[in-house]
Amino acid sequence: MLTIQRLTTRSPQFQSELDRLLAFESGQDAAIERTVEDILIHVRHDGDAAVLEYTKRFDRLDVDTMAQLELPIASLHTALDKLPQIQRDALEAAAARVRAYHEHQVMQSWTYTEADGTVLGQQVTALDRVGLYVPGGKAAYPSSVLMNAIPAKVAGVDELIMVVPTPDGVQNELVLAAAAVAGVTRVFTIGGAQAVAALAYGTATIPQVDKIVGPGNAYVAAAKRRVFGTVGIDMVAGPSEILVICDGKTNPDWIAMDLFSQAEHDELAQSILLCPDAAFIDAVTASIHKLLPEMPRREVIEASLGDRGILIEVRDLDEAIAIANHIAPEHLELSVDQPEVWAARIKHAGAIFMGRTTCEALGDYCAGPNHVLPTSRTARFSSPLGVYDFQKRTSLIQVSEQGARTLGKIAATLAYGEGLQAHARSAEYRIITD
Known part of the structure; x- marks a missing residue:
């Protein structure tokens, strides 16, 4: 029978247990x-x-x-x-x-x-x-x-x-x-x-x-x-991830299926639920066992949830937000009241799905934002794929005669300080005197 790891933030070992379960080594064979x-x-x-x-x-x-x-x-x-x-x-x-x-x-x-007439800018191509x-x-x-x-x-x-x-x-x-x-x-x-x-x-x-x-x-x-x-x-992506923050008011079948939606990708995928209501976590667990037998990819889901799934009881939603920012998940569902308020406090996530009717699967196919997202906690420093990944920025610099006088002196002083005489002389040549 499927057993999913269950944690509580009240445990002194919570952080070490969480980090152990989050750890994923790509294991470059x-x-x-x-x-x-x-x-x-x-x-x-x-x-x-x-x-x-x-x-x-x-x-x-x-x-x-x-x-x-x-x-x-x-x-x-x-x-x-x-x-x-x-x-x-x-x-x-x-x-x-x-x-x-x-x-x-x-x-x-x-x-x-x-x-002074100097023109600076950026050319996008x-x-x-x-x-x-x-x-x-x-x-x-x-x-x-x-x-x-x-x-x-x-x-x-x-x-x-x-x-x-x-x-x-x-x-x-x-x-x-x-x-x-x-x-x-x-x-x-x-x-x-x-x-x-x-x-x-x-x-x-x-x-x-x-x-x-x-x-x-x-x-x-x-x-x-x-x-x-x-x-x-673009990136070297790890296994799929979903983190659901729920206040305990959503249909537990919905939450169970949302966890399945990433677990069915891969045995290494990770599905996590954060909730302050222990009874609701029990209800989601019951939904998981009820719905799992009807899933065509049952074996993959079972392996994923059994090995890397986590159900976490938190003290409150404030604590859930702090944990979510630590995890920096690929997909984050905010299945709560006033999701926009809580979303403003999320610093690290590939994509945020706001509200009970916004399941992650919609983002995979047709919501509009890109589904190519950072995984394995890389949302701490990277972003979804987008148009900006296919554009380059080139700096534009056109220094006026007056600007050359001012900038030439500054550049020459710094260049001499670095011991780069050709840099300094090049700048000094452009110091045009009356």
Whole structure:
């Protein structure tokens, strides 16, 4: 029978027990790292030939040329046209909401002019080309296509190169339809570390990108870590997380299912409930046992909740907020009265879901904000994926003659202090005298 770890903040050992349960080591497997290193080197040296070799080995696709692994853009629109109308409507509605939200994030260039005529500012430009990794096989997430591709298009990225493995040639029509809706430029049916390498280094067929985004397995994550610096990456995400703060007034079945919604992702996912009402925690526990047998992914949920799930009795909601800020969860549900009041006190969370009717699942698909969020407590210093991840900022500096007199003296003084005479002389040359 499933047993979920239950804690109370009144225990002297609470903090140490909590930190033990929160601890997650990605456990970068040495064998995976060696394999990925070999793949990256091979693709960097041999390009298309290496990609073809790995695609044959891992995806069982035996083709002669890379051209056979590129899908015509027309096939994406064909997939969209073939969708049942209810699926197409849902996909397009979700895309429209994601696009509308992210349009608010677009950064604009700006300048200002100082009294002496010196102009300073910031010029905002989009990345030229972005690579989007989309899982294939059993893990097919059209929602991730929308969440990764649409912000890039809103930012003004010209080319969006999607890679998606198709083991045994099996294509996911919903993923292809999502690519059509999101405006993907090119699609290659490749995956794994070899796809990351191709995007990072470029081959004769696949152009080098500026940034790689999108989720993947341990090999993909290891490859992204290794190519960072050659290209940008979005993040290396850990297992999914949800933290629910509830005052005990929500239907316990709702809370149980919200905990399931992340637990069903992965055995390593973490679901946590904070509540000041011990009787309500009992009710949620009863709901978990009642609802679990009907879940198709019961075994995954059971493993996740049994190993990493936590039910925490807190003294009050103030204490719950403090604990939530310590945990810095990927997803935070505030299932309480006046959630906006409590939300203002949250400093660290990937996304905050406010109110009893706002379940995390809505954010995964169609609310509008991005579902690519920081995990493993990285919300303490990082943010959701957004348009700003696909734009760059360049400083603008135009110093007037009068400004050169003032700034030249300041710069020269500091440069001499650092022992950099050429810097100082360069600034002094611009000190124009009457």
